[in-house]
Amino acid sequence: MSDRRNNPVVRWFYDLFRVWKREIWFSFHDEGVIIFFLVLCLVYPVLYALIYNPETAHDVAVVVVDEDRSSDSRQFARALDATPEVCVVQYASSIEEARRALNDKQCYGIIRFAGGYGRTIHRGEQAHVEVYCDMGLMFRYKQILIAVTNVQQAFNSQLLHQRLSVVPVNISPGTINNEQVALGNTSMGLASAILPAIFILVLQQSMLLGICMLHGGSRERRLHNQGVDPLEIPAGVAASILGKSLCYWMIYIIPTVYTLVIAPKFFDFPQVGDLRSILVLALPFLLASSFMGQAMKIFVNDRESTFIALVFTSVIFVFLSGISWPRCSMSPLWLIVGNFIPSTWAVNAYVQMQSGGATLEQQSTAYFMLWVLTGVMFVLAYVVERFICRRRYRRMRHYAKRDPLALIREEYRRQAIDILPERINQADFGVPAGLTEAPSDD
Template identity: 25%
Template sequence: MTLLRLILEELKAIVADKAIAVTLFGGVLFYALLYPLPYLNQVPTEQALVVVDLDNTSLSRELIRHADASPKIRVARAAGSVAEAQHYIASGDFHGLLVIPAGFKRDLLLGKGATLSYGGDASYFLVYSALVEGLVTAGMDAARSVQLLGMLSRGESFAGASLSLLPMHLNAVPAYNPGLGYTPYVVPGLFLLILHQTLLIGTGILGAGQWRKAGYWQQVSSLELLIGRIAAFGLIYAALGAFYMGWCYHWYGVSVQAGLGDIAAFIVPFYLATAAAGVAASCLFRRRDMPTQVMLLASMPILFVSGFVWPLSLIPEPLVMAAQTIPAVPAIFGMLKLNQLGTGFDGVFSEWLTLWLLALVYLALAWWGLVVRQREVNQLSPPKQG
């Protein structure tokens, strides 16, 4: 059997197998829509706030206006006490609380400290972050207003007092996530993980289903079968990867800094290492359902140890080192630096070498596993000649 015919046989086996076809094509397309769906609004805005104003002065009302003017906060209701405000928040219609203490304006004008109390629904981290950011900004604006009045009362000019309060103006321009949204942040790494897991599952199901019956995989050597299988899956994932890193990146507004050549050079060892790892893993399974169960259970741990949703400094060092043996981990870290941060290929050279090393190791393991499995199949059912 020629190599081209072997690749065609592998492609036919992949497409004809419903479980593999659904995982590869249906899963990749489905997850492209499902995972980013909760974050399409990018950043939380206009979060409903309950205000308890125990001071009821012009300054406290100005603070409330500043809070309401923030794009992250909407002052939705006033309450007469903290207990009443807690009742509103418990209803689920409000997410934050601002308490202005009695004597707020008096204490500030006398130069004493005044404490504003903030509260929020911390079960939603992004909502809580938006509330705190908006309230802190409003509080700082109110404090500057009082400081400005104090300076003017001491005879300072308005220009001098303003310059003293704001000696410099910060113009922050996000370089890699212009909208400061969650989707452009999480999608690039998550899509690579989806490609990694579906490729492992697909190769695992195909191999696990062949070790108890005869077929074309008996008519070729282990090395030829390995090359043909990786080539077949590589052709499919070249198209799926182009869909993810092309159309999906454009659709979700993901920043793209790298050229096509750099992306292709980096993604090749990732596909090679992942496909080889999947073939090697398939030699461990005798049931077709096991690869899906094992790989899905491993998805969440891989997501965390990859370092883009959870700081690596908070993960035990031995676990971080062990995670480098999973192709998705150096691939995600390197692709984020290359494609989103624009570091250039020199900046991801270590991750690129790691992927090639993993590819060599998993290719050797996959070849050895195929040799063992083919020998078992041939003992049960000798291959037919021709």
């Protein structure tokens, strides 16, 4: 056995295996990391789905200002009230009164019929309905617009037939009907459009956070042990990175299946994608994310700075993926930045597959780019580990050799305590109780 372990190739694989094994042990002995890796992936999809589940807004409140008081204006207002989108909450005597209701948030739109509205119609002229919308939320504006347009069209076609019936000759103007067919998200709801993207983002972000938290824990152990992490497996840079990635990738099999395949079933989101294709897509995506996490750990110094340094990136990544502001309208700079984020490709491919029924072959560009990103991120992680992190560790060991308390003193100095208190000992800060002793190896 020992002969074989001296063989560098065998040794390398053996190291990789030991790193993988230790990382799994870490992941399941650290409450914070379990929360990120498993609980977050379990809870967030449900939480987001519940928030957006109503999909659309019904009965947006509007006020009617009827200065005409004819049967025509009343008919229009009643028809508007009957639409699912809009609800007439009040009739105001003047535009000022309606304006006050708008300011008071009793309504979000004003419908006004000017005096002479009914008379204009019956004279065969064009009558006008004025609509004023509060623009605080686009969604309310959209609902009011849909309702008004539909009612207007219904009245117009009714009036057209009435007017044509009095014309002595038989004319039927040729018509072209139009029909909208929703592809992908057939319910045309907000939730079904946004959530598939969020699902992918949850996977990527939770992984980044977990990886950075593990790194923060390791650095904290170094502070107490003269720059050495006693629990870390000494291994080469590549073996260490690959071993860890393999571990995260394995842990993420369950959250991935849950988030991408099972969670959409709870809320009836579009799910026409082929299960196998989705899992094949997730393979490079998760690997790229795990390497990305190992590259981003340079921003994190202790377990909790993970939150402050990384959480906000979720919002940026959502926008870069183009689910809100489409990629066709982005400037080249943001397109390029977005291309470097695994979630961008994964979101678009997953949405097309799960909502639009695309095959993996149709999304081959995204799939290919995810593998390219896996390579790029690996190189990045390698550079970070080898030239930044390991150098930092060497420096830490160097300082600790001169003064065993140097590292702790530096940490205290940052907390604005320049003279170390007497009671400092190694157990009382930073390291979780469960993570101070190594498991028996081999």
